[in-house]
Structures are given as structure tokens and as C-alpha cells.
Amino acid sequence: xxxxxxxxxxxxxxxxxxxxxxxxxxxxxxxxxxxxxxxxxxxxxxxxxxxxxxxxxxxxxxxxxxxxxxxxxxxxxxxxxxxxxxxxxxxxxxxxxxxxxxxxxxxxxxxxxxxxxxxxxxxxxxxxxxxxxxxxxxxxxxxxxxxxxxxxxxxxxxxxxxxxxxxxxxxxxxxxxxxxxxxxxxxxxxxxxxxxxxxxxxxxxxxxxxxxxxxxxxxxxxxxxxxxxxxxxxxxxxxxxxxxxxxxxxxxxxxxxxxxxxxxxxxxxxxxxxxxxxxxxxxxxxxxxxxxxxxxxxxxxxxxxxxxxxxxxxxxxxxxxxxxxxxxxxxxxxxxxxxxxxxxxxxxxxxxxxxxxxxxxxxxxxxxxxxxxxxxxxxxxxxxxxxxxxxxxxxxxxxxxxxxxxxxxxxxxxxxxxxxxxxxxxxxxxxxxxxxxxxxxxxxxxxxxxxxxxxxxxxxxxxxxxxxxxxxxxxxxxxxxxxxxxxxxxxx
Amino acid sequence: xxxxxxxxxxxxxxxxxxxxxxxxxxxxxxxxxxxxxxxxxxxxxxxxxxxxxxxxxxxxxxxxxxxxxxxxxxxxxxxxxxxxxxxxxxxxxxxxxxxxxxxxxxxxxxxxxxxxxxxxxxxxxxxxxxxxxxxxxxxxxxxxxxxxxxxxxxxxxxxxxxxxxxxxxxxxxxxxxxxxxxxxxxxxxxxxxxxxxxxxxxxxxxxxxxxxxxxxxxxxxxxxxxxxxxxxxxxxxxxxxxxxxxxxxxxxxxxxxxxxxxxxxxxxxxxxxxxxxxxxxxxxxxxxxxxxxxxxxxxxxxxxxxxxxxxxxxxxxxxxxxxxxxxxxxxxxxxxxxxxxxxxxxxxxxxxxxxxxxxxxxxxxxxxxxxxxxxxxxxxxxxxxxxxxxxxxxxxxxxxxxxxxxxxxxxxxxxxxxxxxxxxxxxxxxxxxxxxxxxxxxxxxxxxxxxxxxxxxxxxxxxxxxxxxxxxxxxxxxxxxxxxxxxxxxxxxxxxxxxx
Numbered sequence: 001x002x003x004x005x006x007x008x009x010x011x012x013x014x015x016x017x018x019x020x021x022x023x024x025x026x027x028x029x030x031x032x033x034x035x036x037x038x039x040x041x042x043x044x045x046x047x048x049x050x051x052x053x054x055x056x057x058x059x060x061x062x063x064x065x066x067x068x069x070x071x072x073x074x075x076x077x078x079x080x081x082x083x084x085x086x087x088x089x090x091x092x093x094x095x096x097x098x099x100x101x102x103x104x105x106x107x108x109x110x111x112x113x114x115x116x117x118x119x120x121x122x123x124x125x126x127x128x129x130x131x132x133x134x135x136x137x138x139x140x141x142x143x144x145x146x147x148x149x150x151x152x153x154x155x156x157x158x159x160x161x162x163x164x165x166x167x168x169x170x171x172x173x174x175x176x177x178x179x180x181x182x183x184x185x186x187x188x189x190x191x192x193x194x195x196x197x198x199x200x201x202x203x204x205x206x207x208x209x210x211x212x213x214x215x216x217x218x219x220x221x222x223x224x225x226x227x228x229x230x231x232x233x234x235x236x237x238x239x240x241x242x243x244x245x246x247x248x249x250x251x252x253x254x255x256x257x258x259x260x261x262x263x264x265x266x267x268x269x270x271x272x273x274x275x276x277x278x279x280x281x282x283x284x285x286x287x288x289x290x291x292x293x294x295x296x297x298x299x300x301x302x303x304x305x306x307x308x309x310x311x312x313x314x315x316x317x318x319x320x321x322x323x324x325x326x327x328x329x330x331x332x333x334x335x336x337x338x339x340x341x342x343x344x345x346x347x348x349x350x351x352x353x354x355x356x357x358x359x360x361x362x363x364x365x366x367x368x369x370x371x372x373x374x375x376x377x378x379x380x381x382x383x384x385x386x387x388x389x390x391x392x393x394x395x396x397x398x399x400x401x402x403x404x405x406x407x408x409x410x411x412x413x414x415x416x417x418x419x420x421x422x423x424x425x426x427x428x429x430x431x432x433x434x435x436x437x438x439x440x441x442x443x444x445x446x447x448x449x450x451x452x453x454x455x456x457x458x459x460x461x462x463x464x465x466x467x468x469x470x471x472x473x474x475x476x477x478x479x480x481x482x483x484x485x486x487x488x489x490x491x492x
Numbered sequence: 493x494x495x496x497x498x499x500x501x502x503x504x505x506x507x508x509x510x511x512x513x514x515x516x517x518x519x520x521x522x523x524x525x526x527x528x529x530x531x532x533x534x535x536x537x538x539x540x541x542x543x544x545x546x547x548x549x550x551x552x553x554x555x556x557x558x559x560x561x562x563x564x565x566x567x568x569x570x571x572x573x574x575x576x577x578x579x580x581x582x583x584x585x586x587x588x589x590x591x592x593x594x595x596x597x598x599x600x601x602x603x604x605x606x607x608x609x610x611x612x613x614x615x616x617x618x619x620x621x622x623x624x625x626x627x628x629x630x631x632x633x634x635x636x637x638x639x640x641x642x643x644x645x646x647x648x649x650x651x652x653x654x655x656x657x658x659x660x661x662x663x664x665x666x667x668x669x670x671x672x673x674x675x676x677x678x679x680x681x682x683x684x685x686x687x688x689x690x691x692x693x694x695x696x697x698x699x700x701x702x703x704x705x706x707x708x709x710x711x712x713x714x715x716x717x718x719x720x721x722x723x724x725x726x727x728x729x730x731x732x733x734x735x736x737x738x739x740x741x742x743x744x745x746x747x748x749x750x751x752x753x754x755x756x757x758x759x760x761x762x763x764x765x766x767x768x769x770x771x772x773x774x775x776x777x778x779x780x781x782x783x784x785x786x787x788x789x790x791x792x793x794x795x796x797x798x799x800x801x802x803x804x805x806x807x808x809x810x811x812x813x814x815x816x817x818x819x820x821x822x823x824x825x826x827x828x829x830x831x832x833x834x835x836x837x838x839x840x841x842x843x844x845x846x847x848x849x850x851x852x853x854x855x856x857x858x859x860x861x862x863x864x865x866x867x868x869x870x871x872x873x874x875x876x877x878x879x880x881x882x883x884x885x886x887x888x889x890x891x892x893x894x895x896x897x898x899x900x901x902x903x904x905x906x907x908x909x910x911x912x913x914x915x916x917x918x919x920x921x922x923x924x925x926x927x928x929x930x931x932x933x934x935x936x937x938x939x940x941x942x943x944x945x946x947x948x949x950x951x952x953x954x955x956x957x958x959x960x961x962x963x964x965x966x967x968x969x970x971x972x973x974x975x976x977x978x979x980x981x982x983x984x985x986x987x988x989x990x991x992x
Binding site for chain 1: 577578579585587592595597598599601696697698699700701703704705731732733734735819820822823826827829831832833842843846866869870871874878
């Protein structure tokens with residue numbers, strides 16, 4: 001775990017100072033992710049985003065009198081997958097009722113897990129190698145959505161409200177980290193990595209913009225390195241990674257300001273206001289909720305057998321960090337490897353590298369030229385052939401990019417496409433004589449290239465490359481032309 | 493009391509056999525019951541809703557099936573009354589509460605599906621204490637049900653409407669729910685048989701919940717054989733109820749003639765001993781205790797091994813029950829908030845609308861229990877109340893399991909007294925005490941049956957309760973059948989006392 005955030009660290013997004021000297025942030029995140037099941041957590045209704053309001057519903061998830069919940073086995077399986085991916089202990093768990101009145105919650109209680117969660121005591125390794133503890137990852141059901149019609153759009157003074165129960169009862173996993181995070185950037189990379197894991201193992205689509213992944217942040221501050229845990233505030237309504245960073249920074253500053261003024265924050269839930277860029281208290285203290293948790297008598301404990309857990313473990317897909325490492329181990333740069341995994345194209349890259357393609361060039365293509373639809377179905381051996389053609393001098397970088405685009409579109413092999421486009425490899429002898437001719441035709445420019453200052457040299461380099469490209473209709477390899485220019489210049 | 497002599501009379505067993513054989517018409521049988529309801533229910537008020545047209549249509553369908561030679565079920569043409577907390581597709585389901593005003597379920601309870609699949613004909617939905625909270629049916633928002641045996645007295649509760657409907661022969665079978673005695677106590681007070689099956693034996697899907705860990709559906713009948721047939725029809729695993737038992741249901745009808753020879757019977761001393769009669773506010777009527785002992789003698793004479801057994805935690809159950817049941821109810825009844833269905837009162841904002849709707853929609857007893865339960869689950873009180881009650885429950889289960897290693901069945905009165913006059917138990921605690929003998933089976937999840945056995949004060953019927961371990965319904969039927977036969981032969985009441 002990182003220790004102390006630099007006292008004058010700056011937020012890459014806003015550039016202002018994070019915290020005054022001597023203070024550090026203590027951040028824990030609660031991530032809610034909707035599980036990618038076909039039906040809801042306890043109801044046969046479809047688990048589907050969108051749709052006309054109140055169409056993806058069933059008497060059970062509407063909480064109609066007399067209905068009873070039945071656990072969705074697939075949700076348990078996905079929950080176990082998540083637990084295993086986060087190195088949790090998977091255990092016998094009990095569903096409990098969290099009681100509070102809210103119009104978008106059909107039963108006026110939420111079925112969640114309280115004392116006994118499905119997964120406990122895990123860890124998540126971030127891309128930079130730091131490790132964040134996972135306290136628990138438990139299953140629960142989502143609520144519906146209210147739309148408040150009135151001036152402010154808030155429930156308190158709405159003229160009336162419309163409720164859509166399509167989302168009510170959708171299976172959720174709530175992943176609670178330990179307060180191990182120390183700055184907003186780290187919090188963001190935690191969410192990014194967690195999201196990548198959920199997507200990679202097929203547990204969730206992880207779409208923050210559709211609300212299928214939601215983040216609440218528990219924020220407190222303390223004197224740097226003190227190890228104490230001070231009063232925290234829970235920040236809700238954070239709808240993007242950028243907001244997460246801003247909200248954490250704002251809230252931590254607020255705490256420091258309070259302490260420095262001789263005051264202290266009080267434990268409460270606060271809401272992030274994206275427009276104002278500040279957090280505001282949710283309910284007042286007098287209305288503090290007592291959720292009156294108790295075991296749900298309509299459900300029985302879920303006790304996954306060791307055999308089932310082993311089966312799920314054996315079928316668990318490779319995790320993002322292992323996939324990144326596989327590419328790095330074969331010589332790919334870390335940033336390109338990360339992008340390849342994020343785009344789910346690391347399998348393609350790996351296969352191309354295995355087939356003899358240059359690792360760096362391969363992930364560069366994946367990073368720069370394959371953020372397109374259909375890239376995933378690219379034939380790995382064709383892709384390897386392309387990279388080999390390019391590194392062997394048969395295609396320029398520009399040509400390779402064009403051929404690659406054609407390959408994605410048509411599925412044809414690179415040689416055929418290159419031939420059709422007339423991308424014949426220009427051999428170096430031909431290029432040298434062409435270049436020599438151009439140098440001869442431009443003696444002044446050549447003199448400035450050889451003898452001028454850096455600025456001149458750069459400018460003239462552009463002129464010569466441009467002339468060569470013009471003469472070859474763009475088919476020359478700019479890199480080779482530069483090499484030849486430099487050779488000629490140093491040869492005097 | 494029964495209309496055995498009427499043209500439509502007979503037991504469920506007889507009616508179903510005659511209808512299936514084409515000897516009798518389901519429509520005529522149903523019409524006769526509807527006519528009796530029309531004539532008599534104005535006074536009794538057993539029903540909240542009578543579904544005459546629907547009943548005639550269903551009966552006609554049964555008759556057509558018989559005429560076409562198609563198979564009909566074991567309850568073909570048998571008129572059934574359902575407690576109004578069973579969900580019935582297209583038929584209002586009120587729980588005798590104003591808060592469900594106007595709500596019509598879009599589905600049938602599993603028990604209703606099974607009854608109709610067996611050819612039974614639902615004639616109506618019966619009155620109950622609001623949300624099944626009470627022991628007299630006086631807590632109904634629609635007014636009380638009167639006991640057909642004495643209309644100045646209560647029929648018991650909470651399933652008082654179903655008990656009265658069967659006693660008055662408005663229906664041949666009735667169904668109710670039993671959370672703390674709500675089938676057995678009204679059965680005793682109306683002189684009919686009532687069974688509370690093993691928890692999980694009958695699906696709760698479609699039964700509007702009062703206390704989920706205690707609620708269980710069961711039948712009312714005028715004979716043990718009919719109760720067995722009714723129970724066999726609705727029992728069995730249901731994937732829509734997670735607490736439904738996986739075990740294959742063992743039919744009880746075939747156990748009726750097994751006799752009681754060799755059965756080990758324990759009479760629960762805490763519920764029959766003279767020194768315990770007058771404590772905690774609700775003295776046991778001496779005649780009630782006497783009938784229970786007489787029942788024990790009858791069984792001993794028939795070859796059962798009978799003795800007294802002490803179960804000290806049995807009476808502690810009452811206190812535990814009145815923590816656990818309200819706690820679950822406070823959560824189960826939260827959904828009645830005026831947002832989605834039922835009665836809504838205006839309010840300046842959502843919270844005010846919910847508060848106004850619940851204030852106007854719930855009656856006093858329901859509010860009392862919601863408050864009790866909310867308190868019992870509150871932070872800081874949970875361990876002292878709900879937690880402690882759960883520990884008592886665990887102790888009771890252990891103690892009864894231990895007792896059932898030595899006894900096949902136990903015997904006790906069903907209710908401390910016969911049917912009482914309206915208003916006689918206006919104090920809630922006095923009313924709660926009425927459940928002292930029935931509550932243990934709900935807390936332990938074990939089955940129990942109440943069978944009429946002689947009479948008590950004012951010549952009103954007394955019920956004897958037979959309790960047994962998990963899934964011992966077959967043994968309960970054996971014992972109940974033996975007691976029923978003895979009572980029919982005049983063996984229940986002492987000579988010289990008033991008999992009806």
C-alpha cells in the first residue's frame with residue numbers, strides 16, 4: 001500500500017493543491033455493480049437495461065402481497081466468481097432485510113446481506129502493483145428509479161413523482177474496500193481495475209454511464225502517517241471517475257478546513273453536486289436511519305459447496321493483471337499491454353506475437369489502429385503477417401495502417417490487400433537514387449540541412465521527406481528516408 | 493350444525509366421489525351452498541366476498557369434465573371457503589384491511605391453484621382479524637364474524653370466517669393461515685377440525701404474509717377425513733417458496749384407520765395442570781382441561797401409552813412469539829405505503845403521503861404490532877428483545893425435539909376456553925394469552941391439529957390439540973380420527989353435564 005500522498009501533490013484534472021502539508025486522505029470505496037444475469041435477483045422478471053417504464057417487472061419484484069423471493073442461482077455463481085477474482089473467502093451467507101421507507105423500493109425493505117456476506121477478506125492489486133484490501137463483497141437487490149416532477153427535481157419539494165420499477169430487484173454485488181486508498185488518482189485506478197475485472201470475468205458490463213457500476217466513497221483525513229481513522233463521510237451520487245476524483249478532493253479539503261478551524265466533521269452521508277463541485281449533507285441527523293436488519297425469513301442460507309466453488313474457480317477467465325503481464329513478458333510496453341487488455345484484444349496480440357510478430361509493433365497497432373468495431377474478429381495470423389511485412393520493410397507505417405483497416409473490414413490477408421493497393425515495397429536502392437537526385441536539385445536546402453542550426457535542420461528534413469513522398473506518392477517509408485538523409489549528411 | 497341431511501350434504505370425500513361418478517351435479521351442490529350463504533351470511537358475516545358467478549362457472553366446468561369422461565380431481569365439486577389473505581386472481585384480496593382497498597391480485601396462491609386443479613370450487617373469501625392479527629375476528633375492518641353456534645360469541649380468530657363458514661355449512665372445506673393458532677383456535681371455538689401443518693409443508697406463495705417464519709396454510713373441515721384429504725391436496729414442494737420443504741409429501745388419508753395402539757402420547761402438564769390454570773391473566777376453563785384428560789383416557793383405552801410430560805419452555809413461547817411475530821410483521825407490512833396499490837391518502841410530500849395512508853389504512857391492533865415489532869428490532873434493543881426471543885425459540889425447538897424422542901404425539905387443550913362473548917377480551921394481553929397452547933407449534937415449526945371433543949361452558953364445543961414432530965401429520969390424523977370416533981360415540985362429555 002502507498003504510504004503518504006506527497007504533501008503538494010496536484011490533481012491532474014484541476015491542477016490545484018490537494019491537501020495542505022501534514023495531512024493525508026483515507027479513502028474506502030463501496031462499489032455497486034449490477035450482475036449480468038438474464039433474470040432478476042429474486043424474481044423471474046428480465047434483468048434488462050432500458051425498456052418502457054414498468055415493463056421488466058413481475059409480481060415478485062414489485063413486492064406484491066403474497067409473493068416470495070427465490071434466489072437466482074446465476075447471481076450466486078457470478079458473486080462467487082467475483083469473490084474468487086478478488087481473492088476473497090467464499091462462505092455460507094444469509095440474506096437479511098434492510099428496512100427503510102422509500103417509494104422506489106417496492107417492499108420498503110431491501111434484501112441484502114448483513115452479518116454473513118458471500119465473500120469476505122479479499123484483495124485487489126492495482127495496475128501499479130499496490131494492493132487494496134477488500135472487506136466484503138455481498139449480494140443484494142437494486143431499487144427502482146424515481147423521477148421527481150417539480151421545480152428542483154428533488155424528492156422534498158416535488159409536485160409529484162413517477163416511479164419505474166424496471167431496475168427494482170436487479171442483482172447487485174456491493175464490493176467494500178478497506179480504507180486503504182490515499183489519493184483520488186489511486187481511487188480512480190482502483191475503480192478502473194475493479195471494473196476491468198468484473199468485465200473480464202463476465203460478471204457485469206461495468207457501465208458507469210448506465211448506472212450498472214456505481215461508486216460511493218468513504219472519505220476522512222488524518223495527520224499524515226498517523227494511522228488513526230477519523231470520522232468519515234460517505235459521498236454518494238458520484239457518476240463518473242472524474243466526479244469521483246473531484247468529490248474526494250473536495251470532501252477531504254472540507255475535513256481539513258474543519259479540523260484547522262478547531263471543528264470536526266460529523267459522520268453523515270453527503271451528496272456530490274457535479275455542477276457546484278461540492279458535497280452537501282443528505283438526511284439530517286434527526287432523521288438518521290435505523291435499518292433494523294434481521295435475517296429474511298422468506299429465504300434460506302446459501303451455502304456453496306466446496307465442489308461448486310472449485311468448479312467456478314477452474315472456469316474463471318484470466319484476470320486483467322495476468323493478461324497484461326503475459327504481454328509485458330513477451331516484450332510489449334506496459335501502456336500498450338494495458339490498452340490491449342482494456343479493449344479485450346490482448347488475445348489477438350498475444351497470438352500475433354506467438355506467430356512471430358514484433359511485440360512492440362503489435363501492441364502499438366492494437367493501441368492506435370484497432371479501436372474499431374470488428375477488431376476482435378481479426379485473424380491473428382493475418383495480423384502477424386502484417387506486422388512482419390511492416391517490420392521487414394515491405395510496408396510503411398502509413399501503408400500498414402491502411403492495410404490493417406481493410407483487413408478488419410474484409411477479412412482478407414495483408415499481402416493481397418497490399419498488392420491490390422499497389423503498395424509495393426520500394427527497395428532501398430531505388431529510394432537512395434531518388435533521394436540523391438532530389439539533393440542534387442536542392443543544393444541550398446541541403447547546405448542548410450547539413451550546416452544549419454537545429455531549427456534549420458528540422459525544417460529542411462521536412463522539405464526533403466516531403467519531396468520524396470511527393471515523388472513516391474506517399475509510398476516511401478518516412479523512417480527510412482530520415483535514416484538515409486542522416487547517413488548522407490554525416491558522410492559529408 | 494352440519495347439513496348432512498340436506499340434498500347437497502355429505503363430506504368432501506362423499507361429494508367428490510359422487511360428482512366424479514356423475515351421480516351428483518357440482519353445480520347443484522355449489523348452488524345449495526350459495527343459497528345457504530345468501531340466507532345466513534347476513535347474520536354470520538363469514539365472507540368478505542362471495543364469488544357466486546365464478547363458483548357456478550367452475551362447478552359447471554367440473555360437471556362438463558365429468559360428462560366428457562375427463563379425469564376430475566379428488567375434490568371435484570367440493571365448495572371451499574378461502575381466508576381473505578389468500579391471493580386469488582381477479583378476486584379482491586383484502587386481509588380485512590382498509591389499506592388493501594381496491595387491490596386485485598394478478599395471480600393465485602399456490603394452494604388455490606392446487607385446490608382448483610383438484611376440482612374444488614371456491615365460493616368466497618372469508619373474514620379475518622386484519623392481516624391475521626387477532627384471536628376473535630373482532631379486528632376485521634369490515635366488522636366481526638359471528639359464531640354460528642352462538643351468534644353472541646366470537647368464532648375465534650384470526651381465521652374466524654373460514655371456521656364459521658365450515659361450521660355453518662356455507663362451504664364443505666375452509667382454508668386459513670395459522671401464525672400462532674389462527675386455524676386451530678377458531679376450529680376449536682366453532683366445533684370443527686383445524687390443522688396447522690409442518691412449517692414448509694404447504695407453500696406460502698400467494699399467502700399475504702403476517703410473520704413469514706410462523707405462517708402456515710391449513711384446512712378446516714367437519715371431519716378428520718375431510719381435513720386429511722384437504723391437506724393432502726395442498727401439501728408438497730413448491731419452487732416459488734424457498735422455505736417449502738423438499739421432502740415428497742406423504743399422504744395422510746391412508747393413515748386414518750391405523751388406530752393408536754402402541755402410540756406414545758404425552759399430556760403437556762404446563763397446559764393441563766390445575767395449579768397453572770389461573771396464572772397470567774387467562775384462567776383455563778376447568779371443563780376444557782377435563783376434556784383434554786378425558787381424551788387422554790380414550791387414547792389409553794384404545795391402546796396408546798399415555799403419561800404426563802413437562803415442557804418448561806412451552807409457556808415461555810408466548811413472550812417470544814409476541815416479539816418475533818410483530819418484528820417480522822413490521823417489515824412485511826411496510827410495503828403498504830400507498831405508493832403502488834391499495835388506499836392512498838394525500839400528503840404534502842412522499843413521507844407525509846405514506847404516513848397518512850398507513851394511519852388511515854391500518855387498524856389499532858395492526859398498528860400496535862407494527863410498533864412493537866419496530867421497537868423489538870431497533871438498534872440498541874435488538875439483542876434484548878428480538879435476539880432473546882430467537883434464543884428462546886431455539887431452546888424450545890431443542891426441548892420439543894428431545895420430548896419427541898420419547899413421545900409420538902402430545903396432547904393439550906387448543907384454547908383455554910370455549911367461544912367467548914364479543915368484547916370479553918378487549919385487553920390485548922388477555923387476548924394474546926388465548927394463544928398459549930397453540931403458539932409453541934408455530935415457533936418450533938411442528939404440526940398440530942385441533943379436533944372437537946365434547947363441550948364446555950354453555951354447551952359450546954371444546955377442542956383438543958394433538959401436537960407432533962416435523963411431518964407427523966399422519967400420526968396426528970390417526971389420533972384425531974380416534975378422538976373423533978370416541979366423541980361421536982358420546983365418550984367426550986361426562987354424563988350428567990349439559991350437552992347440546
